[in-house]
Amino acid sequence: MNNKREVHASVKDERLVEKRRNQMIRGAVSLFKQKGFHRTTTREIAKAAGFSIGTLYEYIRTKEDVLYLVCDSIYEEVRTELEDMELEKGTLESLKHGIQHYFRVMDNMQDEVLVMYQEAKSLSKDALPYVLKKEMEMVGMFEKLLQCCVEKGAISFTKEQIHLMAQNIFVQGQMWGFRRWTLQKSYTIEDYINLQTELLFSSIMGHEKNR
Amino acid sequence: MNNKREVHASVKDERLVEKRRNQMIRGAVSLFKQKGFHRTTTREIAKAAGFSIGTLYEYIRTKEDVLYLVCDSIYEEVRTELEDMELEKGTLESLKHGIQHYFRVMDNMQDEVLVMYQEAKSLSKDALPYVLKKEMEMVGMFEKLLQCCVEKGAISFTKEQIHLMAQNIFVQGQMWGFRRWTLQKSYTIEDYINLQTELLFSSIMGHEKNR
Amino acid sequence: MNNKREVHASVKDERLVEKRRNQMIRGAVSLFKQKGFHRTTTREIAKAAGFSIGTLYEYIRTKEDVLYLVCDSIYEEVRTELEDMELEKGTLESLKHGIQHYFRVMDNMQDEVLVMYQEAKSLSKDALPYVLKKEMEMVGMFEKLLQCCVEKGAISFTKEQIHLMAQNIFVQGQMWGFRRWTLQKSYTIEDYINLQTELLFSSIMGHEKNR
Amino acid sequence: MNNKREVHASVKDERLVEKRRNQMIRGAVSLFKQKGFHRTTTREIAKAAGFSIGTLYEYIRTKEDVLYLVCDSIYEEVRTELEDMELEKGTLESLKHGIQHYFRVMDNMQDEVLVMYQEAKSLSKDALPYVLKKEMEMVGMFEKLLQCCVEKGAISFTKEQIHLMAQNIFVQGQMWGFRRWTLQKSYTIEDYINLQTELLFSSIMGHEKNR
DNA sequence: TATGAATGAGTGTTCATTCAT
DNA sequence: GATGAATGAACACTCATTCAT
Numbered sequence: 040m041n042n043k044r045e046v047h048a049s050v051k052d053e054r055l056v057e058k059r060r061n062q063m064i065r066g067a068v069s070l071f072k073q074k075g076f077h078r079t080t081t082r083e084i085a086k087a088a089g090f091s092i093g094t095l096y097e098y099i100r101t102k103e104d105v106l107y108l109v110c111d112s113i114y115e116e117v118r119t120e121l122e123d124m125e126l127e128k129g130t131l132e133s134l135k136h137g138i139q140h141y142f143r144v145m146d147n148m149q150d151e152v153l154v155m156y157q158e159a160k161s162l163s164k165d166a167l168p169y170v171l172k173k174e175m176e177m178v179g180m181f182e183k184l185l186q187c188c189v190e191k192g193a194i195s196f197t198k199e200q201i202h203l204m205a206q207n208i209f210v211q212g213q214m215w216g217f218r219r220w221t222l223q224k225s226y227t228i229e230d231y232i233n234l235q236t237e238l239l240f241s242s243i244m245g246h247e248k249n250r
Numbered sequence: 251m252n253n254k255r256e257v258h259a260s261v262k263d264e265r266l267v268e269k270r271r272n273q274m275i276r277g278a279v280s281l282f283k284q285k286g287f288h289r290t291t292t293r294e295i296a297k298a299a300g301f302s303i304g305t306l307y308e309y310i311r312t313k314e315d316v317l318y319l320v321c322d323s324i325y326e327e328v329r330t331e332l333e334d335m336e337l338e339k340g341t342l343e344s345l346k347h348g349i350q351h352y353f354r355v356m357d358n359m360q361d362e363v364l365v366m367y368q369e370a371k372s373l374s375k376d377a378l379p380y381v382l383k384k385e386m387e388m389v390g391m392f393e394k395l396l397q398c399c400v401e402k403g404a405i406s407f408t409k410e411q412i413h414l415m416a417q418n419i420f421v422q423g424q425m426w427g428f429r430r431w432t433l434q435k436s437y438t439i440e441d442y443i444n445l446q447t448e449l450l451f452s453s454i455m456g457h458e459k460n461r
Numbered sequence: 462m463n464n465k466r467e468v469h470a471s472v473k474d475e476r477l478v479e480k481r482r483n484q485m486i487r488g489a490v491s492l493f494k495q496k497g498f499h500r501t502t503t504r505e506i507a508k509a510a511g512f513s514i515g516t517l518y519e520y521i522r523t524k525e526d527v528l529y530l531v532c533d534s535i536y537e538e539v540r541t542e543l544e545d546m547e548l549e550k551g552t553l554e555s556l557k558h559g560i561q562h563y564f565r566v567m568d569n570m571q572d573e574v575l576v577m578y579q580e581a582k583s584l585s586k587d588a589l590p591y592v593l594k595k596e597m598e599m600v601g602m603f604e605k606l607l608q609c610c611v612e613k614g615a616i617s618f619t620k621e622q623i624h625l626m627a628q629n630i631f632v633q634g635q636m637w638g639f640r641r642w643t644l645q646k647s648y649t650i651e652d653y654i655n656l657q658t659e660l661l662f663s664s665i666m667g668h669e670k671n672r
Numbered sequence: 673m674n675n676k677r678e679v680h681a682s683v684k685d686e687r688l689v690e691k692r693r694n695q696m697i698r699g700a701v702s703l704f705k706q707k708g709f710h711r712t713t714t715r716e717i718a719k720a721a722g723f724s725i726g727t728l729y730e731y732i733r734t735k736e737d738v739l740y741l742v743c744d745s746i747y748e749e750v751r752t753e754l755e756d757m758e759l760e761k762g763t764l765e766s767l768k769h770g771i772q773h774y775f776r777v778m779d780n781m782q783d784e785v786l787v788m789y790q791e792a793k794s795l796s797k798d799a800l801p802y803v804l805k806k807e808m809e810m811v812g813m814f815e816k817l818l819q820c821c822v823e824k825g826a827i828s829f830t831k832e833q834i835h836l837m838a839q840n841i842f843v844q845g846q847m848w849g850f851r852r853w854t855l856q857k858s859y860t861i862e863d864y865i866n867l868q869t870e871l872l873f874s875s876i877m878g879h880e881k882n883r
Numbered sequence: 884t885a886t887g888a889a890t891g892a893g894t895g896t897t898c899a900t901t902c903a904t
Numbered sequence: 905g906a907t908g909a910a911t912g913a914a915c916a917c918t919c920a921t922t923c924a925t
Contacts, residue, residue, distance in 0.1 A: 050888065075371065077288040081916060092917085093890050102916065157371045160286065171431060178432075202436060203445045210425055211418065218417065220382060221389075225413060234414045242453030261905065292899060304902085304907045313899065472884065497794065499710040503920060515886045515923085524920065582708065582790045593853060600854075624858060625867050632847055633840065640839065642804060643811075647835060656836045664875030683909065714895060726898085726911050735895065886925085894918075901911080 043111070044169045046104045049097045059098050063088040064112045067105050072150045076106055076158040107166040110159055113151045114173040120144045126183050129191030135240065137184050138208055139232050145212040146228040152216040174209075181205035194243055204239075211235055254322070255380045257315045260308045270309050273299040275323045278316050283361045287317055287369040318377040321370055324362045325384040331355045337394050340402030346451065348395050349419055350443050356423040357439040363427040385420075392416035405454055415450075422446055465533070466591045468526045471519045481520045484510040486534045489527050494572045498528055498580040529588040532581055535573045536595040542566045548605050551613030557662065559606050560630055561654050567634040568650040574638040596631075603627035616665055626661075633657055676744070677802045679737045682730045692731050696721040697745045700738050705783050709739055709791040740799040743792055746784045747806040753777045759816050762824030768873065770817050771841055772865050778845040779861040785849040807842075814838035827876055837872075844868055 048056045066087030070079040081102050085095040099105055121144065124137040145152055159170055182205040188194050189201065196204070215222060215231055222231060259267045277298030281290040292313050296306040310316055332355065335348040356363055370381055393416040399405050400412065407415070426433060426442055433442065470478045488509025492501040503524050507517040521527055543566065546559040567574055581592055604627040610616050611623065618626070637644060637653055644653060681689045699720025703712040714735050718728040732738055754777065757770040778785055792803055815838040821827050822834065829837070848855060848864055855864060 052888085055888080077372075080914080091890050093892095093919085094888075096917065097888070100917095157368070160368050161288075175432065199436070199441070199445060200449065203442075204449060206425075206429065206433065207418075207422065207449070210421060210429070214417070214421055218421070221386065222417065225410070230410070231414075234410060238411065238415060238418070238453055241456035242449055245452035245456050263905085266905085291897085302907050303900090304909095305905080307900070308905070311900095474884090477884085499794075502918085513886050514921090515888095516884080518921070519884070522921095579790065579793050583710075597854065621858070621863070621867060622871065625864075626871060628847070628851065628855065629840075629844065629871070632843060632851070636839075636843055640843070643808065644839065647832070652832070653836075656832060660833065660837060660840070660875055664871055685909085688909080713893085724911050725896085726913095727909075729896065730909070733896095886923105888922105888924095890920105890922080892919100895916100897915075898913100899911105901909105902907105903909095904907085 042169070042172070044107060044166055046108060047100050056098060059088070059090070059094070060108060061112075062090070063095065063098065063105065064109050067109050068113075068151055068154055071106075071109065071154045071158055076161050081105075103161070103163055103166065106158060106162060107170070110155050110162065110170045111173070113148070113155050114170065114177070116151070117144060117148060118173070118177060121177065121180060124180065124184065126180065127187065129187035129193060131188060131193050131240070131243070134184055134188055134193075134243075135236055137181075138236060138239070141181075141208070141212050142215065142232045142235065143228065145215050149216040149219065152213055153219075156213060156217050178205050178209050181208050208239070253380075253383070255318065255377055257319060258311050267309060270299070270301070270305070271319060273301070274306065274309065274316065275320050278320050279324075279362060279365060282317075282320065282365045282369060287372050292316075314372070314374055314377065317369060317373060318381070321366050321373065321381050322384070324359070324366050325381065325388070327362070328355060328359060329384070329388060332388065332391060335391065335395065337391065338398065340398035340404060342399060342404050342451070342454070345395055345399055345404075345454075346447055348392070349447060349450070352392075352419070352423050353426065353443045353446065354439065356426050360427040360430065363424055364430075367424060367428050389416050389420050392419050419450070464591070464594070466529060466588055468530060469522050478520060481510070481512070481516070482530060484512070485517065485520065485527060486531050489531050490535075490573060490576060493528075493531065493576045493580060498583050503527075525583070525585055525588065528580060529584060529591070532577050532584065532592050533595070535570070535577050536592065536599075538573070539566060539570060540595070540599060543599065543602060546602065546606065548602065549609065551609035551615060553610060553615050553662070553665070556606055556610055556615075557658055559603075560658060560661070563603075563630070563634050564637065564654045564657070565650065567637050571638040571641065574635055575641075578635060578639050600627050600631050603630050630661070675802070675805070677740065677799055679741060680733050689731060692721070692723070692727070693741060694745075695723070696728065696731065696738065697742050700742050701746075701784055701787055704739075704742065704787045704791055709794050714738075736794070736796055736799065739791060739795060740803070743788050743795065743803050744806070746781070746788050747803065747810070749784070750777060750781065751806070751810060754810065754813060757813065757817065759813065760820065762820035762826060764821060764826050764873070764876070767817055767821055767826075768869055770814075771869060771872070774814075774841070774845050775848065775865045775868065776861065778848050782849040782852065785846055786852075789846060789850050811838050811842050814841050841872070 048060075050056055050059070063084065066089070067079070067084050070083055070087055081095060082092050084102075084105055085092045088095065099108070121137075121141060124140060125133045126137075159167070162170060182201055185194075185196065185201045185204060189196055215228070226234065261267055261270070274295065277300070278290070278295050281294055281298055284290075292306060293303050295313075295316055296303045299306065310319070332348075332352060335351060336344045337348075370378070373381060393412055396405075396407065396412045396415055400407055426439070437445065472478055472481070485506065488511070489501070489506050492505055492509055495501075503517060504514050506524075506527055507514045510517065521530070543563060546562060547555045548559075581589070584592060604623055607616075607618065607623045607626060611618055637650070648656065681693075683689055683692070696717065699722070700712070700717050703716055703720055714728060715725050717735075717738055718725045721728065732741070754770075754774060757773060758766045759770075792800070795803060815834055818827075818829065818834045818837060822829055848861070859867065
């Protein structure tokens with residue numbers, strides 16, 4: 040269960056810690072969105088969270104802790120959203136649904152994803168692994184989804200191919216956010232979903248078992 | 251010719267300006283690679299470039315100018331590398347070669363690409379468009395490559411599909427750099443190239459005209 | 462009875478005030494020993510005393526009050542130790558015993574003396590006189606001791622000489638603590654006592670009445 | 673020659689470094705005198721030195737560097753003053769002169785000595801040894817002075833006695849500064865010098881060779 | 884009487900930028 | 905053209921003190 044890096048809080052009341060941290064994260068995300076992590080000051084974060092700079096530091100140790108908390112919370116939210124993908128079905132239909140659901144989640148969380156995407160690299164060597172681990176878990180979900188289809192005989196791919204396809208899908212989801220400046224000029228999210236699944240499935244079709 | 255944002259230099263001798271800026275860019279890239287744009291100081295840049303802080307400011311106006319110059323130079327280098335792709339052939343073979351060449355270029359320039367990828371967002375609203383334009387030009391090259399194949403009848407895709415495929419290819423190239431922490435554990439660059447083209451072409455095959 | 466500066470306590474129960482303050486002093490001395498007054502936080506003092514920061518402030522008004530309480534308590538302890546010096550005897554023997562006893566007390570309370578020595582200067586203009594007064598009382602004890610010997614005819618010194626000798630003795634006692642970094646490399650406390658009394662008494666001998 | 677701890681300066685011009693540091697030291701001593709090291713801010717030091725906070729940090733790395741520089745400079749000054757004591761004579765007369773000269777120096781430098789005395793303990797474990805070494809050198813000078821007298825046959829003391837007497841003399845000099853609140857009420861510096869040498873020499877007389 | 888969460892003025896330090904030489 | 909000393913706004917972080925519970 041070392042899935043979380045403990046961020047030290049001086050305040051003991053865990054309920055309060057969670058509440059204050061949520062305020063903090065909400066404020067920070069909105070600031071990081073506008074100006075990035077480095078250009079955001081701790082005072083701004085405190086203000087956006089609705090409390091004083093002193094109080095901010097009752098709940099974190101360093102500014103970087105805020106970034107970690109933000110990243111962690113975003114991943115957690117994404118993962119929660121994806122938890123109910125039907126991992127066991129093993130049909131092409133359920134695969135398609137899973138991917139499309141993921142794309143929609145990424146659309147809803149565009150801002151958060153963009154923040155994470157651009158700022159995660161500022162995490163210390165200490166915190167980064169925890170975030171990367173979360174990413175790998177999510178990629179793993181797509182791998183499982185694909186793997187199931189292979190096992191149920193719906194399609195035929197090697198392990199390596201599946202591993203890479205999962206990464207591609209994952210990145211294509213994020214891409215909708217971090218390349219929005221160009222993609223969202225050409226497509227709506229529904230266009231994007233349709234086109235990407237089309238391309239993906241025409242590739243998958245080429246591997247359908249009983250064609 | 252509004253392809254370049256002019257960066258003001260106090261020094262008039264253009265030869266000198268170019269020479270000094272190249273020193274500067276080389277130094278800056280290596281520093282940004284290690285510590286990112288924000289954590290690199292102008293003094294460090296000057297030192298790495300081999301001249302004094304005062305001299306640095308004879309060739310730029312603000313620290314951000316350095317970032318712009320770096321980004322611009324990286325894109326220029328990538329574009330030069332890709333210039334000799336056989337854009338006119340319109341065969342699947344030449345398409346495959348183009349993509350594989352691009353992937354190899356991205357492998358060689360991993361560090362630079364990573365820098366650009368992570369720091370471009372720190373460009374001012376003023377400079378960003380110039381960089382994005384360069385990106386679009388590069389995506390445009392893949393579009394052209396694909397378009398040619400369609401026109402020559404090798405494959406059959408809609409405009410929209412081609413546009414998106416080009417972006418996918420472009421991102422998959424960058425992805426090798428910015429997801430190296432996981433991809434390069436599983437694959438060599440040759441593995442990666444083979445698997446990605448395989449997946450891509452199995453998708454393209456599904457659209458081959460005369461199958 | 463203006464021998465003590467009143468330190469305000471919100472709590473009325475005097476028994477409790479004394480108990481809490483003793484806890485506080487014990488904790489504070491040990492902290493000041495390690496890190497000095499300025500580097501010790503009120504929170505640390507509260508913790509070391511075994512209660513909360515809020516409670517600490519029920520028994521003092523400012524951080525400096527703690528320092529005053531500590532200094533006062535140390536002096537009180539020293540004075541208590543010295544109270545049973547035979548001030549009335551007026552023999553060289555009892556003088557020697559008195560001095561040696563003082564040196565031993567200073568050895569036992571090295572840490573406390575060091576703390577007082579180094580931190581007393583941080584007392585406010587308000588509190589300092591009280592502490593200095595205590596010091597003068599102690600110097601006065603040595604003066605009395607010497608004076609008695611003069612009066613009883615054991616030695617012959619002027620008032621001024623006695624006054625200064627008393628200060629010298631007093632400082633030599635403290636010196637064992639605040640110069641321990643060098644003295645305690647060369648001597649044990651017994652060496653030190655013997656040497657200092659030897660030197661002192663060879664000076665006194667020069668003033669012996671009936672030599 | 674590792675007699676000095678190097679304090680890093682960004683500025684290269686050594687002449688300038690020395691000049692600025694002298695300004696700095698002068699300003700700092702006067703501030704430390706009034707409010708102590710901890711209560712003095714780096715901004716105040718810069719201002720007292722006559723330059724900006726940014727400039728201050730071109731000549732030091734940390735606030736503690738200022739303290740070290742101050743202590744070092746004070747010791748250097750004292751040592752320079754004492755350098756011309758006639759160490760070789762070996763007569764009681766020259767010994768007396770040496771001591772009296774020292775006491776006068778300590779009188780002139782009261783403020784500085786007080787500062788050093790009270791703040792030196794705030795030096796880091798890193799810097800302290802350099803300062804203590806300087807102290808031991810000074811004590812060593814008195815030891816030498818005494819030793820000469822012994823060798824020349826003027827007086828008769830053991831090594832251990834000499835070592836301790838030297839420390840006593842040294843501390844009695846400082847004492848004039850750090851106990852000024854009481855001593856200077858009773859004595860002028862000349863009184864003090866006369867009384868202390870009298871006491872000291874009546875002790876030494878007891879050890880004169882040919883009495 | 885005891886607690887500990889909240890506060891915000893204050894601290895040491897950094898660094899992009901300027902400008903006299 | 906080149907230098908590097910000077911500047912000061914800005915920053916992350918601390919801590920004595922208060923006060924509602």
